[in-house]
Amino acid sequence: MSYRYDFAPTPFGDALAVFSDAGIVSFDLSESTDPGVPWLLEGVSRRLGAAPEKAPGAADELTDALAAYFEGEPVRFDERFAFDWRLVDGFTRSALQAVCDIPWAETMSYGEVAVIAGSPGAARAVGTACRLTPLSVIVPVHRVIRADGSPGHYGAHPERKRYLLDLERDASASRA
Template sequence: MTFRFDFAPTPFGDALAVFSDAGIVSFDLSESADPSVPWLLESVTRRLGAVPEPEPGAADELTEALDAYFDGEPVRFDERFAFDWRLVDGFARSALQAVCEIPWGETMSYGEVAVIAGSPGAARAVGTACRLTPLSVVVPVHRVIRSDGTPGHYGAYPERKRYLLDLERDASASRS
């Protein structure tokens, strides 16, 4: 299996997109001003057990979909792109696949996702799956909120979660 990578721009900065022959393996929003810093690529290399090769243009189609999404179009990434789930297994994979079913502009609690994923009472495990997802944004973990209706965190960037929730809410309201 070969792996390749490219960068895709987002309002949060460039994201590292890693692809296999089977689909998107990782979409990682950098926590640095420069996403090309070696540690970001080293992290995905360690998890894959292989070194992705640079392929400029590999993320062009994904970038177009991201542009549409950030322009307020209800893009469902799992319907437009194949995901290679190799970096996620067990309940975490079930939870993230359940998260993909949350409609644009809507939210579910961690507990509700746990039920859909087949493990009622595993709300904390859903939170962990969301926090550790290798497919940030394209798997809409930002749509998973606390049972009290508050957004909760989004890694170290709760403002990103609020931005994504507001983007979808505002775009949905303007469509009505």
């Protein structure tokens, strides 16, 4: 299996996009202002057991879809791109695949996702799956909220979650 990587701009900074022959393996928002920092690539390389090759332009189509999404279009990334789920398995994979089915501008609780993923009572495990997703933003884990209706966190960036929820809500309201 060969892997390649490129960077895609987002309102949060450039994201590392890693692709395999089967699809998008990882979409990682950097914690750094420098998207070229080696640790980003080292982490995904360690998890893949291989070092992706730099491939300028590999993320062009994804970049276009992200631009449309951030302009308020209801993009469903899993329908436009193949995902290579090799970095997740078991319940985590089931939970993240269930999250993909949450419609644009709608939300579900962690418990509701657990039920759909086949493990009622596994709300905390859904939270862990969302926090550790290798496909941030393009798997809409931001649409998963607490049972009380509050957004909860988004890794260490609850402001990003609020931004994404507001973006979808506002775009949806303007379409109505």
